[in-house]
Amino acid sequence: MSAFGSLVRPLLFRIDPEKAHGLSLKVLSSGLHPSVRPDRDPRLARNLFGLRFPNPLGIAAGLDKNAEVPDPLLALGFGFVEIGTITPKPQPGNPKPRLFRLVEDHGVINRLGFNNAGHAAARLRLQARRGKPGLVGVNIGANKDATDRIADYVAGIETFADLASYFTVNVSSPNTPGLRDLQAKGALDELLARVLEARDAQARRVPVLLKIAPDMAEAGLADVAEVALARKIDGVIVSNTTISRPKLIDAATAKETGGLSGRPLFRLSTIQLARFRKLVGPEMPLVGVGGIESAETAFAKITAGADLVQVYSGFVYGGPGLPASILAGLSRILDRRGMSSIADAVGIETEKWAAETA
DSSP: OOHIIIIIHHHHTTSOHHHHHHHHHHHHHHTOSOOOOOOOOGGGOEEETTEEESSSEEEOTTSSTTSSSHHHHHHTTOSEEEEEEEOSSOBOOSOSOOEEEEGGGTEEEEOOOSOBOOHHHHHHHHHHTTTOSSEEEEEEOOOTTOSSHHHHHHHHHHHHTTTOSOEEEEOOOTTSTTGGGGGSHHHHHHHHHHHHHHHHTSSSOOOEEEEEOSOOOHHHHHHHHHHHHHHTOSEEEEOOOBSOOOOOSOTTGGGSOSEEEEGGGHHHHHHHHHHHHHHHOSSSOEEEESSOOSHHHHHHHHHHTOSEEEESHHHHHHOTTHHHHHHHHHHHHHHHHTOSOGGGGTTTTHHHHHTOOO
16 A cells, blocks of 8 residues: 555545645645656657647546646646636635545545635636646636626636636536536537637637536437537536435445545446447547546546546545556556557447446
8 A cells, every 4th residue: 555545544534524635735735745756658648629638647627726736736747737616706615514535435525616716816826837837727617696607607718718728617516506507408509609709709729628417318418419519619528526326335424415526436427428429429539537546447438438537536545646656557558458559549448338327
């Protein structure tokens, strides 16, 4: 077991989850964490929507909500970092407690509710790192009390267009009432039309991705795919947290409301990813999220149809050495399979995963 797993994690897990998260951010920003940056393997690089990703492994939105530690995260080996979700105005989020560990399940339930310091604070931090290497995406959302939620997404585009490597339009958090209604066909079409119009009015063209929920029925998933293809968005992230509760060891904590992430989400999110890949075809870039905690789970997500993958809960349990471990493992998998590029693995098991039942 790693030093993190045997020493640091047990200490962190004695602390309230949200306080431990804040402490982890302080450690990352201080530079006191161990340096475990992996060797770069050119076989893991991807060129997607005009960007060069040094490897396919990213950190999902939610860990660094306010753009406090993108560079320390990149220094751990992540190929890209996604900050946010950021809303125009600061908001405190939902009442505490709102973050829960399911340790035996390697899962997390959160009902944070887009708690963040707002556009202005994040913009100042991103401005301060202008010119530094590394891809930093900006995940944008709407304030809970917004009268025009689509206008909040447009404001995100306009605020960060000169700083974001890419945008993620988050309409899939279960913790803002009514937000997932924006995934409905008509609402989603209007949202993407206005967001893309705002993007196209900027001096530089920034890729726009859409992040969707894993809980949609077949018809809803097909509607999202149809709109995404028609609007020619740059990519889709599959998926956010789930409101479903698969069989869990920690049945008591499972009763908490909120989105479930981590190991219990892997199967559902991977099946939805594969089904979405079948709907959109081979060309649209997809990002697979949900339950990745090893090279094997990352590779499985790629074979199901993901061009890129992201972790969050796996990082909570695996610690700062996780990205280096996953990337080294992916290189070994390529060696064993005789593959010259990670791109060769994308979608090779889409049909298998799409036929599974959650």
